[in-house]
Structure formats: structure tokens, C-alpha cells
Amino acid sequence: MRLQTLSVREAREQLPGLLARFRKGDRSPIGVGSHRKTEAVVVPVDVYDELTAERDRAAAEAEATASLRAEGLTPSSDADAITQRWIRGEITTQHMRTLIRELHRAP
DSSP states (O other), rough: OOOOEEEHHHHHHHHHHHHHHTTTTTTOOOEEETTTEEEEEOOOHHHHHHHHHHHHHHHHHHHHHHHHHTTTOOOOHHHHHHHHHHHSSSSHHHHHHHHHHTTTTOO
């Protein structure tokens, strides 16, 4: 996908129209910069929220796995499947904890 890049002046002039596009469901990012060199990107807030949520889930997965490995452990395939459901946002953190406790018969 080619990123459309606007100059700062063009972005300032076109901002109301860009926001209107976003409100209508256009999710295309718009670059802003000098001399057509992209220095920043404007995206709809729902795209930003999705990206940050994805980053947070990936960071949580990496942290949890690294913690286990640091202790010399490897998650079971069942525990890993539960964790993957949590990472994808299919279950809440509380539900994940409950399932892991049940899996390991913990109180």
C-alpha cells in the first residue's frame, strides 16, 4: 500500500476533509511531512486503538513466555492454547487465570 503524504500546509488545509473521510469509515493512513518525505502518520482512532492493543497483547505474550523460560519451564500445549485465546482477546484475564488454575488444579 502506498502512503499518501501531504505537506504540512496541505494537511492543515485538508484536515476537516480527512476527518470526514475517517468518520465515513475510510481507514487509510495519511502521511504528513516536508518535501513529500513522510515524518508522521495520521490514522483513525480505531486503527490506533487496534494497533496499540495488538502491541500490548504481543508484549504480554512475550513477557509471560520469557518469565516461564527464565524459570527453566516451558508452558504445556494446553496452557499455551489458553494463553493464545487471551492474547487474541477471546477471553478476559480473569477467565484465563481461572482456566490455568483449573488446568493445574490450583485453588
